[in-house]
Amino acid sequence: QCDSLAELARALTSCVNCDLWRHATQAVPGEGAEGARLVFVGEQPGDEEDLSGRPFVGRAGRLLDTAFERAGIERADCYVTNAVKHFRFEPRGKRRIHKKPGAREIAACNGWLARELELVRPRLVVALGASAATALLGRATALKDVRGQTLTLANGLKMRATVHPSFLLRLTDEASKRREWRIFLADLREVAAFVEA
Numbered sequence: 630q631c632d633s634l635a636e637l638a639r640a641l642t643s644c645v646n647c648d649l650w651r652h653a654t655q656a657v658p659g660e661g662a663e664g665a666r667l668v669f670v671g672e673q674p675g676d677e678e679d680l681s682g683r684p685f686v687g688r689a690g691r692l693l694d695t696a697f698e699r700a701g702i703e704r705a706d707c708y709v710t711n712a713v714k715h716f717r718f719e720p721r722g723k724r725r726i727h728k729k730p731g732a733r734e735i736a737a738c739n740g741w742l743a744r745e746l747e748l749v750r751p752r753l754v755v756a757l758g759a760s761a762a763t764a765l766l767g768r769a770t771a772l773k774d775v776r777g778q779t780l781t782l783a784n785g786l787k788m789r790a791t792v793h794p795s796f797l798l799r800l801t802d803e804a805s806k807r808r809e810w811r812i813f814l815a816d817l818r819e820v821a822a823f824v825e826a
């Protein structure tokens with residue numbers, strides 16, 4: 630058992646709980662303060678996160694930063710992590726194409742996430758997308774079934790769920806982009822209000 634987030638990050642470097650370590654560059658631990666009031670959980674590191682070793686530094690991360698700013702959430706108040714700590718991908722020529730983690734990878738990584746939550750003890754955990762909600766709830770979860778609700782996890786922590794920023798990046802028509810961005814910001818404002826209350 631790790632006694633601090635720094636220790637956990639060190640221990641993660643030698644994780645072989647599933648096979649993802651074989652092809653990933655490195656495990657990517659969460660980032661943020663031990664006393665953070667909010668924990669955001671994404672899915673898994675992407676290409677840039679895998680290379681840099683830091684969560685949410687690529688396109689999705691930059692969009693998340695913008696959303697934080699717009700919703701009045703301070704990054705310093707957050708611990709940002711992922712349900713799965715190694716990048717799962719399929720090589721295609723020189724490119725590495727993101728591949729959704731399966732139930733096996735999520736389960737193999739769950740001990741790390743559980744320990745991060747114990748160490749941070751936030752006021753609220755926010756699942757970004759269905760993989761994070763699945764990891765946190767310990768059962769296959771569709772986002773539409775949990776979005777907009779405040780749930781209590783088995784460890785006693787409160788959880789809310791919203792879309793993953795990558796979902797917004799994948800939308801192609803302008804009207805849906807604008808609509809989904811507005812709903813995402815509204816979700817984050819509710820999150821901000823929840824921790825202020």
Ligand code: URA
Nearest residue numbers: 671672673675684685
């Ligand atoms: N997407 C995620 O879910 N996590 C990251 O760290 C980056 C992109």
